[in-house]
Structure formats: structure tokens, C-alpha cells
Ligand SMILES: Nc1ncnc2c1ncn2[C@@H]1O[C@H](COP(=O)(O)OP(=O)(O)OP(=O)(O)O)[C@@H](O)[C@H]1O
């Protein structure tokens with residue numbers, strides 16, 4: 401398939417290879433490399449579990465109940481668990497799409513080697529992001545299991561919590577990888593941390609949206625993690641409604657924009 | 673060798689901003705040929721190879737590979753090429769054999785095809801006993817052989833080799849040349865860039881000499897030497913300051929003289945005759961070496977510069 405001429409010369413000059421299917425070979429490459437470093441998987445899983453028990457269970461014992469934005473009264477642990485699920489999906493995807501991708505792009509020249517084959521920039525973008533979703537999905541499933549055992553899951557809707565976590569991973573992974581293509585050095589990653597930290601703390605993760613002043617509520621609503629948190633909380637607590645589709649749409653659009661942006665940037669950087 | 677043209681470039685140009693790296697070159701390569709791009713650092717060899725490899729858009733001119741236009745059929749062309757880039761770019765997170773499997777899959781080969789091919793290629797690269805090792809600790813020569821083996825995983829019709837032996841010791845170079853001969857005998861078209869005249873003379877049926885993005889000469893190694901050099905060369909070294917003093921008398925006896933910082937290159941049909949005549953005139957160099965003309969001399973004549981700097 402050749403991109404339409406309206407995309408400008410670069411896209412005419414170096415067209416996408418046929419179909420999306422090649423991305424799975426990029427995925428397979430990562431799986432082969434990962435077999436040697438599966439211990440890393442543990443750290444991504446352990447962190448949110450620690451948070452859950454220290455904050456949710458420990459701090460929760462002091463707090464009593466929380467009234468959600470949906471109106472229900474739940475234990476603090478049940479309130480925080482879905483937010484931690486969304487945040488761990490975010491963190492997992494971002495870690496993979498920033499540090500790992502930067503190393504492959506700048507030092508390993510992995511993508512240069514791939515582009516010499518029929519694999520194209522979009523296959524790389526899709527394959528890499530799909531890989532961070534596989535990892536993120538594993539983390540989420542394990543976390544959900546822990547939450548279930550701890551009695552924090554109150555609805556069958558929770559079955560959709562893992563797909564929802566994948567959606568969060570897609571949105572953050574894609575945008576993070578796009579951002580990574582602009583990084584010049586490892587120092588630039590401090591900006592990523594700078595953006596993530598406040599989002600992690602203030603996206604209605606640890607307290608309900610209604611506790612923020614009106615003006616700040618709008619800021620919170622604009623952050624992508626907020627949409628992930630609302631989605632997961634609704635699913636785990638069973639407060640499901642059509643309004644959730646808006647959050648799904650937000651994350652989906654972010655993901656698609658990220659993937660398209662990333663493949664263009666890879667072409668700009670490497671097909672010179 | 674058949675008459676089928678596999679690579680056709682006309683007025684091929686590559687610019688990076690204002691800078692013109694490849695300046696309107698014309699090249700034809702036929703199936704089964706071993707074709708070389710010879711030139712010093714920055715001549716535009718890699719830039720040309722990257723355009724041929726369909727990873728660098730053409731700025732101007734016409735380029736056809738396997739009869740196809742890289743602007744339209746880049747992926748289809750890449751599927752039939754093997755590329756050994758100037759830098760190895762092996763996957764250091766994977767083992768030797770995984771490098772071959774994973775790369776083969778990028779060409780859409782089935783798992784079974786890839787495994788069968790891997791055994792052959794490990795044999796070819798003499799890496800069978802290292803197949804389970806990580807790539808990182810391999811020697812430079814082994815990595816280079818693995819890179820070439822990897823480039824062959826899809827049974828390419830054309831193999832692009834960008835400085836295949838730079839940085840290797842003489843023994844490793846000879847092993848690689850031997851592998852490349854074998855490929856050529858099997859009918860693979862080779863397109864090679866190199867700084868090394870001996871490499872070009874050994875491997876290439878035909879070559880172009882590039883300088884500053886342009887082609888300055890074209891032909892077989894033999895033709896180029898005949899056209900641009902003499903049969904023999906006498907290399908004279910003098911004590912400090914003496915070279916300058918003798919330059920005049922040497923020039924009177926030779927077809928042409930190149931003065932390098934550390935020696936004089938005297939171009940002549942018969943080196944021993946010339947040397948005797950010089951002795952007759954009282955020229956007493958520290959050392960004198962008579963040798964056959966090489967592509968290095970051609971290059972020096974064409975550009976006034978030494979190839980390896
Ligand atoms: N991506 C790029 N952006 C800007 N300039 C470039 C780029 N790639 C190559 N050049 C310039 O183009 C010129 C030709 O480079 P090229 O790598 O093609 O030379 P070469 O003949 O392969 O040299 P070498 O023997 O050192 O490998 C050089 O001056 C180089 O600096």
C-alpha cells in the first residue's frame with residue numbers, strides 16, 4: 401500500500417510496506433529479547449501491590465469510607481485499587497516506551513536494521529506499542545488478581561478492567577513513544593517524570609474529584625490518567641453507564657494520534 | 673553475467689539541506705556482477721548505498737532497482753535485497769542464532785524456513801559453535817560475518833556491502849573475501865563500497881571512483897590502471913629535506929611524479945630502468961621500491977589525494 405500523495409514527499413518517497421501484519425514480527429523480536437530479562441516483569445507488578453497495601457489497607461484503616469463521584473460509599477482500599485490499576489498500566493507503558501525505546505533508537509540502532517527489511521516505520525511504532533501493552537496487560541491481570549483476593553472487586557464488570565488497562569497503556573505508550581522521538585539525551589527524561597508525578601498524585605487517584613476546587617476539577621478532567629482512573633473505578637465498583645464511552649474515546653484518540661505521530665517521527669529521523 | 677540491469681541510476685542526487693552528498697551520478701549494474709564504489713571519507717558512498725537500499729529518499733534523478741522505483745515499491749525491493757551496513761547494528765539483546773531467526777521473520781519467512789536457513793548461514797559464517805552465545809562479546813570479524821550472514825537470510829538477489837572489511841585484520845579480511853567469492857559464484861550480485869584498493873581489485877568486476885559526490889572514473893580495475901597510471905611505480909624515500917632537492921631530476925626521467933609528504937611516487941613503464949637512470953644522475957634515495965601500479969595510484973592521479981587518510 402502506498403500512502404496518498406497528499407502526505408507530502410517523504411511519504412511518497414518511502415511508503416509503508418504492505419499491511420499492518422509486519423508489526424507482529426517486531427513484537428516477536430521483543431518477546432525473544434525479553435526471555436532473558438523476565439525478572440523485570442516482577443518489579444512492574446510489585447510496585448502497585450505495595451501501594452495498595454500501604455495506602456489502601458494501611459492508611460485506609462484510619463480513613464474509614466469514601467464517597468465516590470458516582471455516589472457510593474466504599475472502603476478506601478476499594479476506592480484506591482482501581483486507580484492504582486490505571487496508574488500501573490500507565491507507568492508500565494511509559495517505562496517501556498521511553499527508556500527502552502530511546503536505547504533501541506539511539507544506541508542499538510535497532511530500528512535502522514529493521515527498516516532495511518520490508519518492515520516500515522508504522523510496523524515499528526505499532527509493534528513496540530503492542531509490546532508495551534502485552535507487558536502492561538500482564539501487570540494489570542496480576543494486580544487484578546491480588547485485588548480480587550483482597551476482596552476489593554465488587555462487580556463482574558471487573559472482567560473488563562484488563563482491556564481497559566490495555567487502553568490506558570495504549571494511550572500512554574503511544575504518546576510516550578512519540579515524545580521519546582524528540583529526546584536528545586537521557587536528561588530530557590526528567591521532563592517525563594515531571595509530567596507523570598503530579599498526574600499520578602492528582603488525577604482523582606487518591607481522593608475523589610469532588611474534593612478539588614471547581615477550577616482545578618477542570619484541570620484534572622483534562623489529564624489522560626483521570627480518564628483511565630474513572631474507567632477502572634467504574635468497572636471495579638460496578639458503577640457503569642454510557643458516559644464511560646467518552647473516556648474510552650478520549651484514550652483511544654490519544655493512542656491513535658500517538659501511533660501515527662510516532663511512525664512519522666521514525667521516518668523523519670531514520671529514513672534520511 | 674546476463675544483460676539484465678539490476679541497478680540503474682541516472683543523474684542520481686542526494687542533498688542534506690544545502691549540502692550535496694551525491695551529485696548526479698550515473699551507474700548501471702547487471703545481474704551477477706560485482707560492482708564497487710571506491711572513494712575516500714565523505715565521497716558519498718554510504719549515501720548512495722542507502723538510496724539503493726531504499727532507506728533514504730532520492731533528492732533528484734532517476735533510480736531503479738530490480739526494475740522498480742524505490743519511491744513506489746520500496747518494501748518490495750527491500751524484500752529482495754541483502755544489506756550489510758557500514759556499522760553492524762546487530763541485535764545485542766539476542767543470541768547469534770536468534771539474530772538470524774528474528775531477522776528472517778522480518779522478511780515474512782515462515783518459522784520453518786528461517787530455522788533451515790539459520791543452520792546454513794551459521795555454517796557460512798563459521799559461527800556454528802557460537803550459535804547460543806550473546807552477540808556482544810564476539811570479535812569484530814565474527815560480528816561482521818554475522819552481519820553478512822543476516823543480510824543473506826532472505827536469499828537476496830543483490831547484496832549491498834558498505835565497507836565490509838573495514839577494521840578487520842588481514843586474516844579476517846581474507847576469510848570474508850572468500851565468502852563473498854562464493855556468493856558471487858552462486859550468482860548473487862554484489863555492490864560493494866570500500867576504501868581499499870586491494871579489496872576493489874580482488875572483488876570487483878567493475879567499479880567507479882567517487883570523490884565529492886561525483887564519479888571521476890569508471891571501468892574494470894585493469895582498465896582504470898591502464899588508463900590512468902603506468903605499468904610500474906617506483907617509491908623513493910629521502911633523508912629530511914632531500915626530497916625537494918631531487919624532485920627536478922626525478923621528474924625529468926619519469927612520465928609523472930606525485931610528491932607525498934614522506935615519499936615520491938615515480939610513474940614509469942619500467943621501474944628498474946628508471947631507477948638505474950636515477951643512480952646515473954646521482955640521485956641517492958634512502959630506499960627505493962619498485963612495484964606494480966594499483967588503484968591507489970589511479971586515485972591519486974585523479975584527485976591528487978591519497979585514498980586512506
Ligand atoms: N544524514 C546526514 N545529514 C547530513 N549530512 C550527511 C548525512 N549523511 C551523510 N552526510 C554527509 O554527506 C557526505 C557523504 O557522506 P557518506 O557517508 O555518504 O560518505 P562515505 O563515502 O560513505 O564516507 P565514509 O568512507 O567515511 O563512510 C559527508 O560529508 C557527510 O557528512
Ligand SMILES: [Mg+2]
Nearest residue numbers: 717718719758
Ligand atoms: Mg560510508
